[in-house]
Amino acid sequence: MADATNPIAQFEIHPVFPLKIGSLDLSFTNSSYFMVVAVALTVAGLMMAMSRRALVPGRGQSVAEMLYEFVAGMIRDTAGTEGLRFFPFVFTLFIFILMANLLGMFHYFPAPGLHGFTVTSHIIVTFALSLLVMAIVVGYGIYKNGFKFLKLFAPSGIPLPLYIIVTPVEIISFLSRPISLSVRLFANMLAGHILLKVFAGFIVMLGAAGAGYAVIGVLPFFMLLALTALEFLVAFLQAYVFAILTCIYLNDALHPGH
Amino acid sequence: MTWPNLAYTVRALVGDPLGRPQIAMSCRDKPLSNAPKDPDDFEQRLQAKLDARRSEEEARNRASGWAVGLRYGSDFMAGVLVGIGLGFAFDWFVGTAPLGIMVGTLLGFAAGTLNVVRAAQEVNAAGDKDAESRQDPRD
Structure with a gap:
């Protein structure tokens, strides 16, 4: 009973294949399991959709082409045509986060323990993703622009003494990007899933409380229904926001100094 | 042209x-x-349809004020946190406590504000782009 209504229990990590090397715990956990499932489903789905390669696309192919057009349009709008060289990266990132978010919407899932798990509700995952983005931005920015990449921290057109203040502010602003990028995705998924579980818990508790209370249990049920729809929107929206901000940061690497 | x-x-x-x-x-x-303008012209009718659809979509997207608010909030918070963290680290290594954390916090607030301004500019730019594409894309 306590576990059934505990809103945090869904985020627990259980090892599936325990593996310890020295003092390092490298177990294959339910989090890893869901990441593998997300990747496998994406690859299998896209391969199946594109296996026909018809001139007039069928249903599956239409979805795959729409995804392609969507991400390509997003990159072209924010980072220009040059940004399209990052298309594979942005597309992978977008589809992985979207798939992980959507898999998290399953309450029960053919997984060890039979319960669903949201990979992106753990900050270590989202932070690793945003650090990857930042590493690519810094790495490519320096590779392409060399020393000029540092212009990002010294915007032109301000009086000389102001650089003492502006440069640290710009550096802090740059360093805060991976944090805000990861916290936003993680907080949205965590808060949404806790909220769902809390309202679901109300139904269980009211149902268990007795005959009169069970009738009121309909109210949190409708709330839950609305929240589930909202969560599907959030799952897509946050993947979109993560991808579009990646594009905006990549634009900085392509054209520093604005 | x-x-x-x-x-x-x-x-x-x-x-x-x-x-x-x-x-x-x-x-x-x-x-x-x-x-x-010929009302039966295919492109005219297509444009009218596209306009109607776009305004419909826009009305649906306007509900994402929650996402915009969260974006501003997390951007501001991240700036302040990084400022405090850098100031604290500076204190730790150089031993200037509490000066580093004070200056770091102030700079962090400035960076957070800068983040919010940039985010607002991006949101506005996206809005402008929508307005532009609502005009005829052919010219």
Whole structure:
């Protein structure tokens, strides 16, 4: 009973294949399991959709082409045509986060323990993703622009003494990007899933409380229904926001100094 | 710039030799071409359909104020946190406590504000782009 209504229990990590090397715990956990499932489903789905390669696309192919057009349009709008060289990266990132978010919407899932798990509700995952983005931005920015990449921290057109203040502010602003990028995705998924579980818990508790209370249990049920729809929107929206901000940061690497 | 458009621009800039009234030089007033509008024209009907659909989509997207708010909030918070963290680390290594954390916090607030301003600019730019694409994409 306590576990059934505990809103945090869904985020627990259980090892599936325990593996310890020295003092390092490298177990294959339910989090890893869901990441593998997300990747496998994406690859299998896209391969199946594109296996026909018809001139007039069928249903599956239409979805795959729409995804392609969507991400390509997003990159072209924010980072220009040059940004399209990052298309594979942005597309992978977008589809992985979207798939992980959507898999998290399953309450029960053919997984060890039979319960669903949201990979992106753990900050270590989202932070690793945003650090990857930042590493690519810094790495490519320096590779392409060399020393000029540092212009990002010294915007032109301000009086000389102001650089003492502006440069640290710009550096802090740059360093805060991976944090805000990861916290936003993680907080949205965590808060949404806790909220769902809390309202679901109300139904269980009211149902268990007795005959009169069970009738009121309909109210949190409708709330839950609305929240589930909202969560599907959030799952897509946050993947979109993560991808579009990646594009905006990549634009900085392509054209520093604005 | 297409040819009829060029003639139009010249007329707007220099005035009309026949003394017709001056044309306002705004993007919105520019006609698609000098040809009269045919209501049965396929492109006209397509454009009307697209416009209707776009405004519909826009009305649906406006509900994402929650996402915009969260974006501003997390951007601001991240700036302040990084500022405090850098100040604290500086104190730790150089031993200037509490000066580092004080300056770091102030700079962090500035960076957070900068983040929010940038985010707002991006949101506005996205809005402008929508407004632009609502006009005819062909010219």
